[in-house]
Amino acid sequence: MGNVVVVGAGIAGIQAALDIAAHGIPVHLIEREPTIGGHMAMLDKTFPTNDCSMCILSPKMVDVARHPDITIHTCSEVEKIAGGIGHFRVTIKKHPRYIDESTCTGCGDCILVCPVEVYNHFDAGIGVRKAIYKPHSQAVPDIVIKDPDHCIECGLCYDVCGPGSVKREDSEQELVLDAASIVLSTGYSVFDAQKKPQFGHLSLPDVVTSLELERMINASGPTGGKIRRMSTGKTPESIVFIQCVGSRDMPLGRPYCSCVCCMQAIKNAILIKEKNPAMDVTICYMDIRSYGKGYEEYYERAKALGIRFLRGMPSDILADKNGLILQVENSETSEILMMHPELVVLSVGMGPAESLPDLARRFGIALEETGFVRTMHDALDTTSTLRPGIYVAGTAVAPKDIPDSVASGESAAMRAFRDAFRLRSA
DSSP states (O other): OOOEEEEOOSHHHHHHHHHHHTTTOOEEEEOSSSSSOGGGGGOSEETTTTEEHHHHHHHHHHHHHHOTTEEEEOSEEEEEEESOTTOEEEEEEEOOOSBOTTTOOOOOHHHHHOOOEEEOGGGTTSSEEESEEOSSTTOSSOOOEEOTTTOOOOSHHHHHOTTOOBOSOOOOEEEEEEESEEEEOOOEEEOOGGGSGGGOBTTBTTEEEHHHHHHHHSTTSTTTTOOOOTTTSSOOSEEEEEEEETSSBGGGTBOSOOSSHHHHHHHHHHHHHHHOTTSEEEEEESOOOOOSTTHHHHHHHHHHTTOEEEEOOOSOEEEETTEEEEEEEETTTTEEEEEOOSEEEEEEOEEEOTTHHHHHHHHTOOBOTTSSBOBSOSSSOSSBBSSTTEEEOGGGTSOOOHHHHHHHHHHHHHHHHHHHHHHHHO
């Protein structure tokens, strides 16, 4: 006893695990994906410093993997939970990886010979992966996973694997963990832009989401860091960002601001403009919310680079012979503009993780009307849930940027550590 279970291994969960383990408390870090890192691993740069996202995240991922008091459980989900504070029993289900984790070296020889290619979830659907794969080159743990749904059993991976780590058959495993406290850091899901059909996502190839653009801009992404029109493969001469797609939208039941979309669009617009000074870049917005340290200066930097900020929301996006056409009213001047961008980026908002409602039921905690976890107090205590001993961190409680998610993970870690320390001291 005296252990802590952290559910979700994005940046908030990773920070919570590291802080708890630094005090000598054993941590079980549970992640349903094949690698830890969450959404932050998909990003290119972070605002407002334009630091490399993985340059910040990757050392923390390695620290988690090497820490003697942290046990990582990937491809795993919580099945049920029993008991109470100080004496939780958490049952997790580990999905089959079809790989011997103790012998796989992550060399990638099996990936090279695999003939099957499918869309890659990590690349937001604009890149491909093999039927046996690593989500990305810096995955932790540094081992592959075989996708049985797409594997054609050609046998090449079995033949090329020196240690014989690839399994023909594998099965689910069940593990029961004792815990003094639990940290829930399940992250977020991005808004499905198809729920706004007027913008033509997936029906118009040159309309992409902000997450798809992140993978396009990333040097390790499917396009090698080059901005491309999905219809022609050519570099666009003009780009329009549309803000608040799935945020501040009462009819869709999403009344909240998603916190990061304005700054993410500004960041990506700056990166695009710095690489392509001649490109016409416009951001259509309702309000620019640059609330953090250095954020307003970052906004002013974008304007100085020639990025256009247009206060108005397009009604719809249509295709024409030259690309796309959209109409928007500049609400500051009442001027109606007809725009012809070659690429449109939809800044999709954050929502609760898709697994959160089911997890909340199993954990016996309450959710708000928006679907995020309800905490003890909106302002005074944003970490404790209504069930003692279970704490929440990161974007499971509300939309947050990376610094706020890290701070939230640290706060939850100290609450969880307190419970574990009391149990050990009793």
